[in-house]
Amino acid sequence: MAEYVGSLESEVTSTRAERAGFHQQIADLEEVAEALRAQLEDTKRSFNTYSEHIEAEKVEDVDLESLDVAAAYRLARKEAPDNLVFLSEADDSVTAFSSYKSPRRLYEALTALSELVAAWKNDELGTGFGEYFAARGYEYSKNNPAATARRTKRHYQRSVDGEVVTMQPHLKVDQASSPDQCLRIYWWRDDATRRLVVGHVGRHLPD
Incomplete structure (x- = not known):
């Protein structure tokens, strides 16, 4: 009996030692995993920094004189902050304004x-x-009677977040006599979130 008990105790001691070895292996693996996670985060940060650098180089290297209207618009839109929002109607208006001679x-x-x-x-x-x-050489209008006139107001209305809004503020970039060379940028101003929602980039809207 004593011999049997001694055998069991020996097995228990061996099992405990084996388990302790497993725990140590797990601890070692967790340290390795933590080091790998830290390395991954460093790699991500390096990649993001590199990507930002490459993007900055791409923008700096762009020859604005070589761009057409659509490319100039895409570049400006890409560089815009989050609180400058462009609606699909703005995209469409740029497409219709492709004959504009001053993409820059x-x-x-x-x-x-x-x-x-x-x-x-x-x-x-x-x-x-x-x-x-005005300090940058542009004429700006905060209000536009045509935006609320019954005959023309539909041209100034856009849907934003499920609500119909009216674009009154606009930038008069050109004063050309030809409509296809008279650039206007219209937007809706959201004071609550301090964002501007651009709904038209192209020829001046009906007045």
């Missing part, structure tokens, strides 16, 4: 709008919209 001017106007929105969001604007645009 379109890009610069949208970039000015992006810079205003970013400053407005961060309480860094320091002036009104009109003064901001």
Whole structure:
């Protein structure tokens, strides 16, 4: 009997030692896993930094004079802050404005709008919209009677978050006599979230 008990005790001791070995292996593996996770995070950060650098280089290397209207619009839209929103109607209006002869001017106007929105969001604007645009050589209108007139108001209405809104503020980029060379940018201003929703980038809307 004593011999049997001693055998069991020996097996228990062996099992405990084996289990302790497993625990140590698990602990070692967890350390390795933690090191790999940290390495993965470092790799992700490096990749993101590299991607941002590459994207910045791409933008800096762009020859604005070589862009057509659609490409200038896409570039400006890509660079826009989150609180400058472009509706599908804006995309469509740019497509219809393909004969515009100054893609660079379109890009610069949208970039000015992006810079205003970013400053407005961060309480860094320091002036009104009109003064901001005037300093950059643009004419800005806060209100537009045609946007509320019965005959023309439908041209200024857009759906935003399921609600119909009216675009009154707009930037007068050109004063050309030909409609296809007279760029206008219309938007709806959302003061609650400090965003501008662009609904038209193209020829001036009916008045």
